[in-house]
Amino acid sequence: MIKSHAHLLLAPTALLSQAIPAGLMYLTPQLVYGHNPTLAEDRLWLFSVTWLMLPALYGLFAGCRASYLMLTRSHPALAWTMIIAFCVPAWMQAVFYLHAALVFLAWV
Incomplete structure (x- = not known):
């Protein structure tokens, strides 16, 4: 039963994964410049680009995969609703974070 509906969990996972960079951008100044720094300042650039x-x-990847699986395995109304609600925001945020990482790398 769960296996037949597992593809429906991939879209929310794609969107929730986009909270990781935002949370780390909030925590990074405390990790590097706080009272008890736990991250060396010379590792900040690598840490930021990686995360x-x-x-x-x-x-x-997860947004594209979820869209494909929902369009091929779910009812069209449910598929399009979940794509618009979860996949499109995940794509937009992922492209924003990817662009930011490429700017850090000076590739854009």
Whole structure:
């Protein structure tokens, strides 16, 4: 039963994964410049790029995969509703974070 509906969980997962970079952008100043710094300042750039890139790539992949699976396995009304509610925002945020990571890398 769960296996037949597992593809419906991928779209919310894609959107929730986009909260990781936002949370880390909020926590990074405390990790580096707080009273008890736990992250060395020279590691900040690598940390930022890595945690912008990974959720962005996962969000793009999971959003595309969820869209495909929902369009092929679900009722069209449910599929389009979930794509608009979960996949499109995940794609937009993932592209934003990927662009930010590429700007950090000076590729854009």
